[in-house]
Structure formats: C-alpha cells, structure tokens
Amino acid sequence: MGAGAFSHCDDLGPAKVVELHQPAVGLRALLVIDNVAAGPSIGGVRMAPEISVEECFRLARAMTLKNAMAGLAHGGGKAMIAGDPHGEPGRKRQLVRAFAQAIAELGDYIPGPDMGTDETCMGWVRDEIGRAVGLPPELGGIPLDELGATGWGLAASARVAAPLCGLELAGARVAIQGFGAVGRHAARFLAEAGARLVAVSDSRGAVRDESGLDLEALGRLKAEGRSVSELDPARAIERDSLVAVPCEIWIPAAGPDVIRSDNVEQLQARLVLQGANIPATETAEQRLHERGVLVVPDFVANAGGVICAAVEHRGLGRAQAFQEISERVGANTAAVLAAARDAAVPPRQAARQLAEARVRRAMALGRWSGAA
C-alpha cells in the first residue's frame, strides 16, 4: 500500500477512489465516489490534460456537500479523464466511450457534464452504460444552461437574502462578473424581479451604466461572439474594475478566486451571491463577513444546475425542475443565513455544518453506522 493511498480519508469518505486505465485506447481517468449515504453519487466528468487524485477528491467532496445542501437523494462524486477537450472530435468520443465502459459496473456514480465535456458526451455515456445526466433533449435531457437553471436558483436565493440585509429587489442595482450560462440568466431573472443590471463583464471587458443595461442587446452581442464591452464603448470600463462598481448585489459568475485580499475592500455591495464556484479566497470571504457584507456561498446559491440534473434523472421535465430549484435554493438560503446569524459565524461555515449534518444523518441510517 502506498504511503498516500488513504490520505484523503475522513469520517465522510471517500467511499471509492478508482484509477481507470485502458491501454488499448490510451485512457487514463480517475473516479472518486465520495459518499453515497443519501443515494448514488452525482457529479461531473471533467476532461483536462492534467488530472490529479487530490483535485478529483476535493471536487467530489464539494459535490457531497452541494447535493446534501440541496436536499437531494444523491451523494457526491467526480471523474476526470486525461485528454485535450478541444482535440480531434473522434479521439474525444473514443476516450469518453472507453471511460463509460470502465465505470459500467460502478453504479453508485451517475456522470454529468463538467468542464471539457457536454451533453453530447453524456449522450455517448448513456449509450454505453444506460446512465448519465445532463443529456441532450432527444434523450430526455433538460437543457439547463439554455434555460438558465442556475441563474433561476440565484434569483430565488436573492429573493430570500435581500430582505435580510435591508434590501428590496425592486430597484436594487446588480453587477455581474461573467455573462455566460449563469450570469446572463441571473441578470434576466433578477430583472424580472425589478432589479437593474448596472454593470457586467466578460473575459474581454466590462460595461457600466447606472441607469441600467439593455439585456437583450447584451445577449445579441454574446450570440455574435462579441464582448459585452462593445455594448456602448463610451461606457466601457476596465474589466477587473467591476469589483468596485457601486451596487447593492454583486454576482461572481466567471472563475475562482476573483475576490481576494487585494481587492476585497473595493467591493461596495451589501449582498454577494456566489454563482461561480469558490469565487472568493478564504481570507477575502472572512473579510466580507467582518464588513457586514452578506455572502450566500456557492454550494447554496448555485445548486440550480445539479437540482435540475437530479430532476432529469427522475425522468421529470423542466417545469418540475424550476419549481424544485426555487423551493430548495430559497429554503436553503433561509436556513443557512438564519443559522449563520444565530451562531454569529460566516454563512459558509453554517452551510458546511448543515450539509455535513445531513450527510451524517443519512450515514446513521446505513448498515455500518453502528446504530441499532
């Protein structure tokens, strides 16, 4: 046994750490099934040139907590395939199909799309082994990015969180970093609730207008492959200055670690809804808490996508998915923020405790719990 073989183990998991190797096609992949107490694990399949057990485990654990937080009958897992996601399509198909074959017997893992894979890949996986979520519509999939499942959940979270920091959504100014699947739909649903998008950025720039930005025009620009900063060049601002824009609600919907010690003091919002995963460093999030900025953590606020996938897995459609997203994300936002207030701790700490408690309660019902 290698010295580090069980280095990730704690009382929650991981249940299985599997190296998958198929020399005939050059498949190298990893699967971590972290915890299955609540039900078979759901989590994405990443394709990237470099993969590691460490990262796969961390992402699988994040899924355990996210799924438990969302109240789903699913544990957490994650898979990684070593490969070039933008490489030759035939090669990608071969790797994904070989991966699916290799996990055929590991029925306590249900694969979904993630960075480097998409609904087509999930169609191949389903074809090989009969299970996957995030499928193409022709196979019963709910197109969650097209419909804006995660943005819908963010808006549900905002409805609950806003009054807790003395805000009304009607008239609230919103700034959104990233105008992709999460950001653009969050903007749309918040606008329907009366909020006003005053600034938005993408990887190539940002634009700001205190009187409100035209969402349809922004959508058209993105559909043409252009940057949001082209909306009105006169009002374009430096991309990373978005953090300092005066607003009530700030939504990161791009990459990780965008709020850091070097820019956290510039943030003026009263509410931060984390659309992206780990958008703030630990120190910066602590600082926001000290400054009285209410932060709804990623795995509470952005669970819309995985809730949608779980509904799809049950064979149900988009109406059911959207209803469950608003109910679950809204209720969980309320529970986490109340627990954080009562214990005077940052919302992430309260959320983690709530999610872990749910996993432990599910584990206590299991055969090996030691309970009578």
Ligand SMILES: NC(=O)c1ccc[n+]([C@@H]2O[C@H](COP(=O)([O-])OP(=O)(O)OC[C@H]3O[C@@H](n4cnc5c(N)ncnc54)[C@H](O)[C@@H]3O)[C@@H](O)[C@H]2O)c1
């Ligand atoms: N899609 C989902 O349902 C979902 C669910 C949970 C979490 N997330 C997370 O939310 C984030 C966004 O996901 P997505 O699906 O919208 O991705 P996406 O690729 O559709 O959109 C990302 C957007 O961010 C912009 N961007 C990239 N770098 C930027 C930068 N430095 N500054 C400003 N903008 C930048 C891109 O131009 C694009 O507009 C990711 O962290 C993802 O892991 C997504």
